Amino acid sequence: MPSPATGWAGAVITGAGATPYDPHYCEGAAQLRLGPGFFRPDSRPARDLGVLLARRLAAQGTLRVLDLMAGCGVRSLRYGLEAGAAAVWANDADPDRLPLLRLNLEPLADRLELRLSALTAQKLLADCLLRDQRFELVDLDAFGCPTALLPLALEAVRFGGVLYLASSDGRSPTGHDRVSALRSLGAAARAHPASWELALRLQLGVVARAAWCLGRGLQPLLNFSDGRTFRTAVQVSRSPAALEEDQLGLLAHCHGCGDQQVQSLRRLRGWQACRCSAPPPLAVSGPLWIGPLQDPDWLGELSALATAGATDGASGGAAEAPVAEQSRRLLAQLVADDGEGARVWPMAQIARQLPAGTLRLRPLLERLRRAGWSASVSGVMPGQLRSSAPWEVVLELAATGDGRLDR
Known part of the structure; x- marks a missing residue:
């Protein structure tokens, strides 16, 4: 390939006369064409952390990945090249994306079990449920709010596996559209100074309620946001841990004095008086997750993988690829704050x-x-x-x- 010129945010632009098979973008070990669809190069930290989660899962055994909204296929390609996945199912609801997916994922054809499809996420997940097919990692990188897909998505995760989901609905969970929050989250979302965290905790609360309805439990592994997209990774267990339900509660904020209070729904009682002499009504949000946002053990292992890179023993012979410096900084921030306490x-x-x-x-x-x-x-x-x-x-x-x- 001719020497490329480096473009914006890591994009690699081919020279004049490039053929349709020349890569337009490089990330990690992946080289691919982006095509005309939506793609954000500056979301690489989220993709890096997804690869690290996958490497961690591959170290425990066979890794099967379901990429529900694959787009151009960059995440699926990296899961296969860098995380040592034994099987990757890349799906996008737009059938016009299939030729691009097929082209970009061609390097995986001889490495692993590869499946491509153009189904709605609902149909694909329903089919997986009917066939009792489950995956160690389900990647749900949704446009808008993914609440409607959560029960089926959780059913598709093996016990001990990970659901890695994203929501691009920023107005509802940050208190800017309260009616929409009630509809999509089944929760009250009020304006709050820590709006990104409020959105993540509301999202986690919806995941927890969906998991408990199925008799499953969950452990949050990491939660982060850039203010536009809210990303959550949870490990799914066969049943809830003892007192896991205590982690669902309400968060109250006084816009007068700035006081904040947290209560578990299981032990709900009256709110305490704040510092205001004539306090305004408390702005109460929830139900939402009031427990830890991050898992220190997992984050420690992800940080070690980010520093050392994948090894043959840990990732089944996957190609070693560097993690972006921005991703390392994000991991360091999450390691330093386990998210214990919602105030x-x-x-x-x-x-x-x-x-x-x-x-x-x-x-x-x-x-x-x-x-x-x-x-x-x-x-x-x-x-x-x-x-x-x-x-x-x-x-x-x-x-x-x-x-x-x-x-």
């Missing part, structure tokens, strides 16, 4: 409550930890504090320091 405040909001109006983040974290409270920088949204401390304590310890606002 998260922007540092700017805390600073507005102080006489000086300025605040440094790291000293506040240290003071909270010395006082016996958990405290971390949010790995979901930049410039936000997660802590188990009561709001009064956060403000009191924040007021003991000085300096400039550190985001």
Whole structure:
């Protein structure tokens, strides 16, 4: 292939006179044509983390992948080339995408069991249910909200396997379209300063309820967002863990003083008074997931895989390919914040409550930890504090320091 010129966000543009078989884009070990459909090069961190999840699953045994909305096939191709998948089923509902999928996934034909289809996700998943066919990894990279597909998608995941899903519906779960949130999520979504995290917790709450209705349990492995797409990976178990249902609850926020409160639905009671002398009505969101967002053990293993690359023993002879630096930074943020505790405040909001109006983040974290409270920088949204401390304590310890606002 002639020496390519590097384009925007890692795209590799072929030179003049390129044939239809020349790659237009390189990512990891994959070279492929993008075609005319929707594609976001800057979503590579999400694809990198999907590959790392797949490598982790391949280390445990046979890896079969179902890519429900494959698009140009970049995720399917990388699962086959980099994660050591034994079988990949790439599906896209648009039949006009099949020739492009077939062309791009041709390198997998001699490596693994490959299947291509052009079915709606509902039809494909229903067929898998009828034939009792399940996969170690189900990748559901949806446009809009994937709630309607969740029961069938969960049925398609083997016990111990992973459902990796995305939603591009940003208005409903962030409190900007409350009616739509009721329809699509079965939950109230109110405006909240940690809107990305609110959306992820609402999404997790829907997944949990769908899993419990099937008698299954789940363990969140990682949750993250770029503000446009909300991504969740959960491990599906045969049955719920003890007290797993305690992780479903409500989150209340006072737009007057900034206080936040969390309650489990299982132990629901009245809300406590906030700091306002004449408090406005609390903005209550939920039901949503109030437990941890990340699994430290899984994230530790994914970080090790990202650093070392795939090995023959871990990924069945898959090609070693680098993980983007942006993906490494994302993993580091998630490792540093397990998402334990749903109360998260922007540092700017805390600073507005102080006489000086300025605040440094790291000293506040240290003071909270010395006082016996958990405290971390949010790995979901930049410039936000997660802590188990009561709001009064956060403000009191924040007021003991000085300096400039550190985001």
